[in-house]
Amino acid sequence: MEKGKLIIFSAPSGSGKSTIVNYLLGCGLNLAFSISATSRQPRGNEKNGKEYYFLSPDEFRKKIADNEFLEYEEVYKDNFYGTLKSEVERLRDEGKNVVFDIDVAGGVNLKNKFGDEALAVFIMPPSIEALRERLTGRNTDSAETIEKRLAKAEYEISYAPKFDKVILNDDLDTAKAETLEVLTGFLNGK
Ligand code: ADP
Numbered sequence: 506m507e508k509g510k511l512i513i514f515s516a517p518s519g520s521g522k523s524t525i526v527n528y529l530l531g532c533g534l535n536l537a538f539s540i541s542a543t544s545r546q547p548r549g550n551e552k553n554g555k556e557y558y559f560l561s562p563d564e565f566r567k568k569i570a571d572n573e574f575l576e577y578e579e580v581y582k583d584n585f586y587g588t589l590k591s592e593v594e595r596l597r598d599e600g601k602n603v604v605f606d607i608d609v610a611g612g613v614n615l616k617n618k619f620g621d622e623a624l625a626v627f628i629m630p631p632s633i634e635a636l637r638e639r640l641t642g643r644n645t646d647s648a649e650t651i652e653k654r655l656a657k658a659e660y661e662i663s664y665a666p667k668f669d670k671v672i673l674n675d676d677l678d679t680a681k682a683e684t685l686e687v688l689t690g691f692l693n694g695k
């Protein structure tokens with residue numbers, strides 16, 4: 506069986522990346538989501554083994570020491586996130602195309618590692634103000650967490666030119682359609 510390809514999504518928090526990724530996962534493209542490990546606390550209805558593998562900081566450090574990560578980053582202070590080698594190997598061996606929702610540094614890192622086997626997509630918010638409104642409207646993070654995330658947005662946007670494709674998520678339906686088209690083209694080798 507041919508090994509699956511890699512599709513990487515990065516964006517500032519609140520851009521609509523998870524919304525778009527969830528839509529794509531339902532489009533019948535033989536995609537599977539790479540569940541990352543994180544040392545942050547679950548929020549809202551998040552379940553261990555669904556959105557993330559939730560680890561304690563000590564468990565996370567142990568996996569770093571044991572070289573179990575393909576990449577990892579301290580995305581926010583004291584909050585580690587990483588892609589497990591075992592997760593990606595398992596899904597690719599099943600012939601699945603693997604979808605990643607990872608931060609900009611991790612995204613560029615994976616793209617450099619996998620080259621043409623990977624497509625790196627950056628989801629661009631229309632403005633920082635829109636990010637603030639979306640994060641507030643999502644109602645899952647404290648005001649302090651939202652400020653921490655917004656403070657990083659300009660830096661994250663500076664990474665956009667390093668990605669294969671930049672999709673503006675202003676009107677959600679347009680962004681979904683554009684992303685689907687880019688993905689289909691990539692998977693068909695165009
Ligand atoms: P991310 O995964 O990038 O942090 P989410 O997908 O959780 O972002 O989206 C953040 C919030 O913004 C959610 O409440 C989502 O429903 C909303 N949202 C997503 N895309 C749009 C859009 N184009 N216009 C308005 N709201 C949006």
Ligand code: 5GP
Nearest residue numbers: 541542577578580586587588606607608611
């Ligand atoms: P959140 O806390 O909103 O779920 O995610 C915060 C940030 O961490 C997002 O930018 C998300 O894409 C990123 N992230 C999630 N998993 C990983 C991972 O495995 N590696 C890296 N580098 N970033 C990740």
